[in-house]
Amino acid sequence: MTNVLSAHSATTKSSWIDRFWRLGEAGQTAEEAPRIRAIRMSIVGQNTPWMMAANIGNAALAALAFWGSPSSLAVNLICAMLITIAITTVLKWSKSRSRAPREQASERGTRKAVLHAAVLSGLWASLAIVAYADATETQRMVLIALTVGMAGGGGFALATVPPASVVFCGIVGLGAGVALGSNPSVVGFYLFSLYTIFAAIIVRSSLAVCDSLTEKARAKMAADEQRDVIGLLLNDFEQNTADWLWGADEHLRLERASSRFCEKLAAPDSLIVGKPIIDAIPFAMHFMTDIEQIEDRESFRRKLEAHQSFRDVDVCVEQGGELGIWSLTAKAIYDESGRFVGYRGVGRDVTANRQTRLRIEHMARHDPLTDVGNRVLLNEDLARAVSRLERFGDGFSLLLLDLDRFKQVNDNHGHAGGDELLREVAGLLQQLCSEGDTLARLGGDEFVIVHMSGEDPKSAGHLANRIIKRLGQPFHLRSGTAHIGVSIGLACAPVDGTDPDQLIRNADLALYRAKADGRNRFRYFDSSLDATARRRNLIEQELALAVSLGTLELYFQPLIDAQSHQVVCAEALLRWNHTRLGPISPGEFIPIAEETGLITSIGAWVLREACRVSSSWPDNIRVAVNLSSRQFLSPGLVPMVENAMKTNAMRPGRLELEVTESLLMNSTPAVEQTLKTLSKLGIRIALDDFGTGFSSLSYLRRFRFDKLKIDQSFISDMDTNEDGRAIVECVIRLAKDLRMSVAAEGVETQNQLTALRQLGCGEIQGYLVARPMSATAFATFLNAGDDGSERRYA
Structure with a gap:
């Protein structure tokens, strides 16, 4: 016990001494x-x-x-x-x-x-x-x-x-x-x-x-340790990166240049240190092209003399005859009294990075296929052109180009041939444009040119003429020769507006007119085009409203038997009498309905209404309904036809559906199956406007038709044109040989009726017989012939 106490006492004593x-x-x-x-x-x-x-x-x-x-x-x-x-x-x-x-x-x-x-x-x-x-x-x-x-x-x-x-x-x-x-x-x-x-x-x-x-000692040790770490990092930085360090004194003379900086300058530090930094950097006399935001020697000197920190300042240098870009960053150093004592900075060679960025920026503003501008570049240059117009009065024109017959090139030469043609066209357009013009591709076969025409709008017309003439020449592609044309719409600022969107819209209206006038030509925008466009927009809006309110109306034009003069069929024709705009021609609103997709719902209403009205007619009179291509391709066509006939208790043979040859040009298995299904239902199929545009006897062999309707363009000159009469005669004979009935459209004179009757034409339709009329008027027309007397037409 005594030993333990002695040991404890010794330990305690030792502890106190150690603490002391x-x-x-x-x-x-x-x-x-x-x-x-x-x-x-x-x-x-x-x-x-x-x-x-x-x-x-x-x-x-x-x-x-x-x-x-x-x-x-x-x-x-x-x-x-x-x-x-x-x-x-x-x-x-x-x-x-x-x-x-x-x-x-x-x-x-x-x-x-x-x-x-x-x-x-x-x-x-x-x-x-x-x-x-x-x-x-x-x-x-x-x-x-x-x-x-x-x-x-x-x-x-x-x-x-x-x-x-x-x-x-x-x-x-x-x-x-x-x-x-x-x-x-x-x-x-x-x-x-x-x-x-x-x-x-x-x-x-x-x-x-x-x-x-x-x-204080801890703070100093931390600072020393941090300084050592920074030193190690800086040494590692200089050894393992392409960047370099530099320092300048209050007189802007280099007082520190890292080994990497010396290597970049190709000079030992003994020749660099003490030299003004503005003289040490090998500034280029001329800048690299296509590079913005580059400091020259004098602007960089002013930046240094401002004694302010700066970051990522790019300067253009020249070494060994090659241009490059250096990026410099520096922190301004001040002493405790606020006196400027120099710069501490870092630099790097960003030539490759800058060129990569330029390539990316180029890709963002240019079409990848043709390497001309895209919408981004177009919008930027249009904005600059408008700014120059407002500041200096420099006028400019907008040319909107659409290649003619480009679809045929894609069909005949494939998409590779189409792409090759677009590149060729882009190259030619660049050659024809002036240096200050902007060429851009909007997509597909559409191009646009911002032409700096100054005070002469005719300059844009001269450019358009040169383009039309050059693109009208053959293009020799790897897959063969291609022939195209170009339609151009022109809008001139400030006459046709100063807003970019308005100018593009006006040029598009002028392009639409150029196409309507026959293609391969140019048209200037004028106010009448704007009025036409406004009317078109109004009709589009009102047509949608008319469909929903059911304010459209069906008229019927009779077809008579050429021999007996009895009514055998009536073609259902759509009419629209607007409360404000008055009667609107089907030739005006039907194309709009086609483009907007309203034709599908309109066609369904026409079919149902035609079946409803015709259900009260005599059983021997058919009703003919025109089908648009969009409506025919609808998967719900067959059920809709069946439902319309069933609802009105209509015999299938009394319904006649008219299709055009344009539907058969790009025939698909679905089109063929729909035609077969309708024929099996007993519905008659008529080929409308036969002989125009895309006629081919192969259609008559591939598809079964019940009737051919000869287009009125062949009927109108039968009296004066022997070739026209011969064509009509051939079509009638062909129809008879193929066991099809034949009808002539647009018969307006007694001579035409007599000639058609002599040639054996089965049915006659035209103003000579009757004009299109309302359902009530048609019922009266039918009743007028119930006495069995032969109708007379003068």
């Missing part, structure tokens, strides 16, 4: 303590000369004050020892000044400092003890002043080493206490109490100084 040696190091890590300790010891070293000078001066003063006193021998001996130790310490300090400061210090240094403090303080304590008892009042005052002064000076001089400070103040205080105790008095008690308080303040201040020093 580490006074002022609370919270420090094992790595921080040696480095901070070295800093604290260095501060004590800096104070050493002044501390030793104080010891020498005060020792000499003490010897002088006690000269001739009973204790002068002892005092002189102690003072001599203090002076000797002080001089020796200063000599050692002087020799150690040439050595580099230590980065770390062990506890051994702390112990040496404590030992040195103990020796000096012990001598000052001994001086107080041996001299105080026999001293006069004056000598005692000198002795007390020396004791307190040395305790304070030593304590503060050793403040960064708290163990030494505590030992110095403690031993000096102990000596003072012994001295005062040798001659007890109230004044002595007060003096010792004041000294104790003073010593406590010194010790506490010493610990506070250590804490503050620790924080």
Whole structure:
């Protein structure tokens, strides 16, 4: 048990001693303590000369004050020892000044400092003890002043080493206490109490100084570590990247140039450092083409002289006859007083990056097939043209081009041939355009040109004529020769507007007129086109409303038997009498219905209405309904026809559906199947307008028709044109041979009727028989022939 208590006591004692040696190091890590300790010891070293000078001066003063006193021998001996130790310490300090400061210090240094403090303080304590008892009042005052002064000076001089400070103040205080105790008095008690308080303040201040020093040391170590890391990173940066570092002084002279920068300049740093940076950079005399936002020599000089930080400033350089782009970034450096002291910057060669960016920007603004502009470039250049017009009055024209017969090229030469043709056309258009013009492809076979025509709108017409003439020549493709044309619509600013969208719209209207007038020509926009377009838009809107409200009307034009003159059929014809616009021709609103898709719903209504009205007619009279191509291709056609007949209890043979040859041009299996299905239902199929445009005898072999209708263009000149009469005769004979009935459209004279009857035509339709009439009028027309008398037509 005794051994255990002894061991515990020894351990506790060892712990207290260890904590004493580490006074002022609370919270420090094992790595921080040696480095901070070295800093604290260095501060004590800096104070050493002044501390030793104080010891020498005060020792000499003490010897002088006690000269001739009973204790002068002892005092002189102690003072001599203090002076000797002080001089020796200063000599050692002087020799150690040439050595580099230590980065770390062990506890051994702390112990040496404590030992040195103990020796000096012990001598000052001994001086107080041996001299105080026999001293006069004056000598005692000198002795007390020396004791307190040395305790304070030593304590503060050793403040960064708290163990030494505590030992110095403690031993000096102990000596003072012994001295005062040798001659007890109230004044002595007060003096010792004041000294104790003073010593406590010194010790506490010493610990506070250590804490503050620790924080500063930590901050300095962090800064040093960060500087080292930054240095390593910068070295790694210079070694492993293509960027370079540079620095300039307040006079804009290079004071630092990394090895990479020297390599880029192909010169050693000895020739670069000290040279004005504006002279070190090899600025190009002429810029690279197609590059924007590049600083020249003078603009970069002004940027440097502004003493402001800048980022990613591109300059054009020339080295070895080759142009390049350098990107420079710099931070302006100012001292504590706010004075500009230079730049620290980084640079890189961005020639390849800039060229890549230019390629990307080019792709974003150009058509990938033809490499001419796209809508993005068109919109940008149109906006610039409008801006020039507003600022300087520079007029311009817009040419909208649409290739004629391009679809046939795709059909005959394939899409590869079509693409080759578009590239050829784009190349020719670029050659024909002026330098300031913009050529863009809108898509498909449409191109647009922004032509800077100035004050002469005729200039755009001359350009259009050249384009039409050149594109009218054959194109020799890899797949063969192609023949096309071009239709062009022109809109001129400011006459036809200044808004880009309005100009494009007006050019499109002019292009529509050029196509309507026969293609392969150009037309200028005029106000009548705008009026036509507005009427077209109004009709489109009103037509949709008419379909929903059911304000359309069916008229019927009879077909008679050429021999008996009896009505055998009536063709259902759509009419529209608008409350404001008046009667609107089917030739005007039917194409609009086709383009907008309304024809499907209109056709369904016509079919249902025709079946409803004809259900009250005599059973031997058929009703003929025209089917548009869009309606015929609808998958719901057959069910709709069946439903219309069933609803009106109509015999299938009384319904006659008329189709045009254009439907059969691009025949598909679905078209053939629909025709077969309708025929199986017993519905008659008539081929309308036979002999126009795309007639081919192959249609008659592939598809089964019940009737051929001869177009009125062949009937109108039968009296004067023998070729027309021969064609009509051939068609009638062909129909008979194929067991089909035949009807003639547009019969207007008695001679035409007589000739058709002689040729054996089965049915007659035209103004000679009757004009289209309302359902009520047609019923009256039928009743007028119920008496069985032969109708007469004049």
